[in-house]
Amino acid sequence: MNVNYQSILKKIADVSKIDSQPVYFIKVIETRCPDCPYDPITGSTGRRYCPSCGGTNKIITEEKLEVTANVEYITGLETQFERGGKFEEGTVIVTVHRSELERVNLPTEDFRSDSVSYIDVNNRRYTIQHLTPQYLHGYMYEIIFRLNRYKQGV
Numbered sequence: 729m730n731v732n733y734q735s736i737l738k739k740i741a742d743v744s745k746i747d748s749q750p751v752y753f754i755k756v757i758e759t760r761c762p763d764c765p766y767d768p769i770t771g772s773t774g775r776r777y778c779p780s781c782g783g784t785n786k787i788i789t790e791e792k793l794e795v796t797a798n799v800e801y802i803t804g805l806e807t808q809f810e811r812g813g814k815f816e817e818g819t820v821i822v823t824v825h826r827s828e829l830e831r832v833n834l835p836t837e838d839f840r841s842d843s844v845s846y847i848d849v850n851n852r853r854y855t856i857q858h859l860t861p862q863y864l865h866g867y868m869y870e871i872i873f874r875l876n877r878y879k880q881g882v
């Protein structure tokens with residue numbers, strides 16, 4: 729049987745643009761404060777009243793990568809079940825096509841749940857609970873991310 733995988737993948741790519749929206753993959757980057765003197769022997773943590781870092785000797789920056797994705801909110805009324813039980817209410821399912829990950833230099837096959845710090849969907853922050861790469865004929869064409877609301881301090 730001669731299956732035209734290229735045309736199937738093309739169809740998937742086209743469909744992935746329907747009913748889609750921007751979501752933001754956020755990487756939190758922690759760097760040493762450039763305005764604090766660093767003592768490698770004592771490991772001194774900077775100036776107490778440093779205006780740049782407030783004495784923490786750390787500068788936190790966020791890299792925000794916009795990708796186009798399909799977003800599905802789990803309301804708890806779904807009839808579909810996943811392995812191990814029902815989707816938890818409040819879960820968000822985000823499907824991102826490979827071409828979108830590549831466009832912003834995110835990992836593809838080797839994407840891990842800690843590859844990014846958060847995913848921002850409609851101005852709410854989520855963490856990756858689980859991710860499922862989708863393959864066709866050995867080619868990974870999209871990743872389905874199962875997200876949970878980010879709870880600060882937990």
Ligand SMILES: [Zn+2]
Nearest residue numbers: 761764778781
């Ligand atoms: Zn500083």
